[in-house]
Amino acid sequence: MLEWLRHYRRAALPGDLGAGVVVAMMMIPQGMAYALVAGLPPVAGLYASILPPLVYALFGSSMTQSVGPMAIVSLMTGAAIAPLAAAGTGLHAVLAAQLALVAGAVLLLCGVLRLGFLANFFSRPVMSGFTVGSSLVIAWGQVKPLLGAAPPRWHAPSAMLGLASLALLVLARGHLAPLLRRLGVRPVAADVVAKLAPMVVVLAATGVVAAFDLGAHGIALTGPVPSGLPQLNLATSPDHWRALLQPGLLIGFVVFLISMSAAQTLAQKRGEKLVSNRELVGLGAANVASMVSGAFPVTGSLSRSAVNFAAGANTPLASVISAVLLALALVLPTGWLALLPLPTLAATIIVAVLGMLELDTLKTAWRYDRGDALAWLVTCIGVLTLGVEAGVIVGVVLSMGTLIWRASRPHIAVLGRIPGTEHFRNVDRYPAATSAGLLILRIDANLFFGNVESVNERIEDELRAHPGTRHLVLNMLAVSSIDTTALFALAELNASLKARGIGLHLAEVKGPVMDRLRDSSLPDQLGGRIFLSTAMAADHLNSTSPEKDPR
Amino acid sequence: MLEWLRHYRRAALPGDLGAGVVVAMMMIPQGMAYALVAGLPPVAGLYASILPPLVYALFGSSMTQSVGPMAIVSLMTGAAIAPLAAAGTGLHAVLAAQLALVAGAVLLLCGVLRLGFLANFFSRPVMSGFTVGSSLVIAWGQVKPLLGAAPPRWHAPSAMLGLASLALLVLARGHLAPLLRRLGVRPVAADVVAKLAPMVVVLAATGVVAAFDLGAHGIALTGPVPSGLPQLNLATSPDHWRALLQPGLLIGFVVFLISMSAAQTLAQKRGEKLVSNRELVGLGAANVASMVSGAFPVTGSLSRSAVNFAAGANTPLASVISAVLLALALVLPTGWLALLPLPTLAATIIVAVLGMLELDTLKTAWRYDRGDALAWLVTCIGVLTLGVEAGVIVGVVLSMGTLIWRASRPHIAVLGRIPGTEHFRNVDRYPAATSAGLLILRIDANLFFGNVESVNERIEDELRAHPGTRHLVLNMLAVSSIDTTALFALAELNASLKARGIGLHLAEVKGPVMDRLRDSSLPDQLGGRIFLSTAMAADHLNSTSPEKDPR
Missing domain, CATH: 3.30.750.24 (STAS domain)
Incomplete structure (x- = not known):
């Protein structure tokens, strides 16, 4: 624990500092957006980005993992609570925090029982099909806030702002980094700056909203964000613990799979060793911390961790710095956060999940192993037709079926x-x-x-x-x-x-x-x-x- | 299909005939007793012993498997329906038949999808722990009918009859076969005759009940058994299909595991080939037939199949003969079946499940592989504390966990x-x-x-x-x-x-x-x-x- 701090080298500081600033700027729009995906007030996403990464820095084993809100986990959180409470209500928020506690307890228990080998539960095609299916569900869910009304209707000012934001973000995604590189910016720096496009677009949209008082034209805004740090939240709703058990188990499982796959990708790039049982404990503690903050389930996200890594993070100090910056943002006046237009936030979510729509795994599997390609398709269709929770179960059954089938045919x-x-x-x-x-x-x-x-x-x-x-x-x-x-x-x-x-x-x-x-x-x-x-x-x-x- | 009939050799007939008679005599008390375990009228157990084995003879691949009611499957049936309907009601019987249809459909579907390899799902220690736990649950459930009242109370005449039956059956179980052998009976014949002890004890108890009119002394009897063959039953209760889905899936799974483990034991003794996908189809069709008969989920039982094999069965004709004999028993006057005393039937159940209380697997595992012994204990305790359905799930999770754990540590x-x-x-x-x-x-x-x-x-x-x-x-x-x-x-x-x-x-x-x-x-x-x-x-x-x- 905290070995990275005991052996901290001064030379690592500039990288950690830069990465901390970049990730904090990425976290503000992302955290608020993913809180909305989970059916929660946007400020919950900021709360989820302060204490959980700090606690993960204490217990986790990855050097560059960025723990916080993540689209798929937020989708699962929203889906799990939907039958129990209406989105936006106080009960919904209490249940989301409880869900983080259940998921955290499951992860901690698995860590204590040394069940880290469960990270090998999903085959890559199943994980990829699950991710693509979930991304489509999330993107579809954001069409209504993007247009300001449920399609085929739309609210013209909202739709204009939303689609303009979307167009800018898509352009930035495809062309900003190459452009910067051509202008002589170092490739890594160009990629990192391009990742800040959502923050810039959100700030610009907020400026437009403030300048032209677009709230009065019916564009939905985030609304007042309470200033100050999250209050310790230990409120419980005893009736619902039973109902949260199964979703908490599934969310804990998905939190671990997503985080491990992100951490493994980065650990391999850095030639680092990851200890899966310590990851379980780190993620479990981070989710308990999220409950204490009154937030919702969190995990390590590949997209954010990759930015952290690319921006120069050497140790978990980068996450500590970004958490401190986010805490500062909440202590300083938060009036401007109330004017964030929801259509623009919806656009940032759509662009973020479009980045998860990778079809390479399906293509490779189709050429290499038709059975694996079938598993991809079944999992993806399972998520789309049966929902994200059933999709996890379909994935488990498929992976286990494949495992037994392979194991049952020895040479x-x-x-x-x-x-x-x-x-x-x-x-x-x-x-x-x-x-x-x-x-x-x-x-x-x-x-x-x-x-x-x-x-x-x-x-x-x-x-x-x-x-x-x-x-x-x-x-x-x-x-x-x-x-x-x-x-x-x-x-x-x-x-x-x-x-x-x-x-x-x-x-x-x-x-x-x-x-x-x-x-x-x-x-x-x-x-x-x-x-x-x-x-x-x-x-x-x-x-x-x-x-x-x-x- | 029916290959055994096309190539039927005359020489196989005497063995099949003898085994058919023996199994029919074993089926009458067993079928009625296991119907009671499932919370159904005793006659349902006889229905479950006619059409299902006939249909299995058409589609199955085992030569000596005896398909019909089985204690653990009956326990699961009763447990699944208990929250939906009170035992003994008409709705309970309709739901039991529907459960057979769900389980049958699951098995047929798995057969069509060629998922026979799923028979390798449970490790032997997990299966053994599950069987022992279930046996204890079943035996405990029969203490009340045995004593005529819930312990620590008892109804003296019932308890006397029940305990006397139990003592006779335990004696027969331990000493009848050796005694017959010492009297010069061939060992195999001695074993088979000993297996008929339950029928003899039940007949004797029925005689005693009839002679002394013990029904009037408060001893519970089976009550009137409707004469004639089962009516086609297609009655459905649309509301309950959803509630039956999960238990039907678990029961289908257990039906397959139990039947395959019995069939494999016998196929190995006969050097025969078993086709697991055909077994799925045979068991699925048998359960659909059980639904049509208004009965409940059925499976192949090791104890009964072993008697069938020992009594000389060469082909599924033995099962056909026993089904015809049982049908005859229902067409002939059934008045005597009404006088079967429940304490004696409870005694037959207790003795039958005591036969499943084998601790050899645990002992061997304890010496050979402590992890496997732990899996045995956890599954058994899971069944005892959480119930038989949760026990199956515990077993699946343990088996899969073991599988991944082993697979994840390559040399x-x-x-x-x-x-x-x-x-x-x-x-x-x-x-x-x-x-x-x-x-x-x-x-x-x-x-x-x-x-x-x-x-x-x-x-x-x-x-x-x-x-x-x-x-x-x-x-x-x-x-x-x-x-x-x-x-x-x-x-x-x-x-x-x-x-x-x-x-x-x-x-x-x-x-x-x-x-x-x-x-x-x-x-x-x-x-x-x-x-x-x-x-x-x-x-x-x-x-x-x-x-x-x-x-």
Whole structure:
């Protein structure tokens, strides 16, 4: 904890300072916008950007992760609370904070139980399909505030401001960085400045609103933002804890997946080591802090963390600086924050989520592995048709289904001797000779509950294909572990083969596997023997008959 | 379909006939008892034993499976309907039939989608813990009918009859088969006759009830059983479909797991092949048939199927015969069925589920793999404290967690050359020599989303441990597949190594893996080369520097 601070080098300070300023400027419009996505007052998004990143800096393990509001998590928050309270009400805000507590508690618990390996739960196609589906849902949800009325209607002044903001942001997104580069700005600096376009557009729109009193023309504004730091909020609504349990679990899960995928991308770029169990604790503590601030669930966001990284962040001090700046913004007069036009904020959200609409994963998967492409499509369509929460469940089921399916199809080869050598190879690929009555199989997978049945089926298939078999030798060179289910399956296979007059032998059992097997009764009950090498097994069994060699 | 009938050999008939009679005699008390467990009138258990096994005989793939009511599935049925309707009401019966339809539809759908591999979903310890927990719940639920009143109270005549029946059944269970064997009965026949003890005890108790008019003394009886075959029942209660969806899904899942585990045990004994996708269709169709009969979810039961097998069943004709016999029993006068005393039926249930209380799996797991033993305990305690439905979910989560955990820890070895040879081996286990600047890693697992992160972490760890590395060679001999997630991870690793001036090379890539990789852009972008053998890679890379050998 705080190792980065103990070993802080002075040289890291300029980078951290610059990144802190940039991220704070990015956070103001983003935090307010994502609070709106969650159905909350905009100031909640600022609260979510102060204490949570500070707490994450204490407990997390990533150096450049920027923790705070994030579009998909806000969408899930809004969807989870919608059935319980109307958006904008006090109850809605209380429930959002409670949801952050539930998600935080789930993450902390997983961290204490060292369940960091769960970050491997989603395949990349499933995660990508989920992200794209969620982005479309978020973008669609912002069309109404963008136009000032539900389409196909629109409110002309709002729509003009919204669409103008959108056009400016799209232009800045596509052309600002190249333009700056052509003007001689360093590429990294150009990219970072381009990322500040939302802040500039929001400020400009706010200026226009103030100058022409557009609020009076019916353009919706954020409204008064209470000055001062967030109040400690421990208000609870006891009736709703049960209803928040499942969404809190799912949100905690998604918070972890999104944050880990962002942190891993950056850690690889910096050659850094990420500790997934510490990430769980860091994110869990950040969400508890968000609850205390009266905010809503937060996570590490790839887009913001990438800016933090590009702007020069070396350590979590960058996040501390940006949190302090945001706190200052709330302590200073906040009158100008009340004049932010919602159509412009909607435009910033739409442009932000359009950046998450990447189809590369789908394209690559389509060429490389049609099954993975299908998983992408099913997850995306699941989010669009069933909602974001059901989309997570669809993703889990698909990922787990894929996992079991893959695990349940281990490779098994029939081995034969390469004539004149001690080598045994797959008879399908090498000119290897088998001998009558002796069947040698190499199992190319660890044996565990997910594949014991198919291993068993395959063995029975081969026995049917080699009807005169008297000895079955399993080459165990590729087997690094045998779980309890597989131990029982081996014992049952042994008993069944014994009853049919076939000896079961093992060869090339790895040391650690053999040590474990000695704790079981299998070696004693084995109908055959355990051989050091396949060649020794073949030589011995070819010269004896099973009746003469009972063990 | 019906292949067994087309190739029916006359010699199989006596065995099938005998087994059909035995199973029918076993079915009568068992079916009625398990209907009571599900909160249904006893006759529903008989209905569930006629059409479902007939339909399973048409579609299933197991030769000796006996499909019908089963204790755990009945417990789940009762638990699922309890919140929706009171036991014994007409609505309860309609919902039970609908639940069979939902479970059947789920199974059929899984069969059509060829999801038979899901039978590998539960590890054996989890399945065993679930079975033991459920058995205890069922046994405890029968204490009240056994004693005629909720303990600590009891109704003296009921308790006397119930405890006497229990004592007789426990005696028969432990001592009848050995006694018969000592009297010269063949061991298999002795075992089969012993299994008929429940029928004999029930008949005797019914005789006692009739002779002494015990119904008048307050002993609860089954009550009038409507004569005749089940009426086609298509009554629906539209409001409840939604509420039945989740339990129907869980019941379908458990039906499949229980039936497959029974069928696999017997198929192995007979050296037969089981087709899991056909089992899904057979069980699905049987449950739809159960709905049509106005019954409740059914499955293949190990205890009954084992009796069927031991009594000589050779083909599904045995099940057809037992179904016909049960239908006859309903067509003939059914007055005697009304006098079956419930305390005796409760005793048969308790003795039946005590047979499922096996602790061998726990004991073996405790000695062999403490983690598996823990999974057993957590699942069992989950069923006891949270209920049978939550127990299934706990089991799924535990099994999946174990699966990901195992999959996420692939074995990776640093290889070195055995001096004077072409062989490369794990430096931890062999006196193998590494050379400066060249790091060779062997990845002993298929690469997929579940392990890419830990492979990546391990590679970075090794690079940190070998700071002078200029070339990283991945030996891919043990890698049989690379999914889309792993493809992206390799591409990102390649880019990251390139940026650090390290060449990434592959060696001994299997043919099918290489064919797939050619569909991607990885071979073109690779910072290093793809070598046929590790020795060739080492020879080439030791004689060149990375700058001189860009590809």
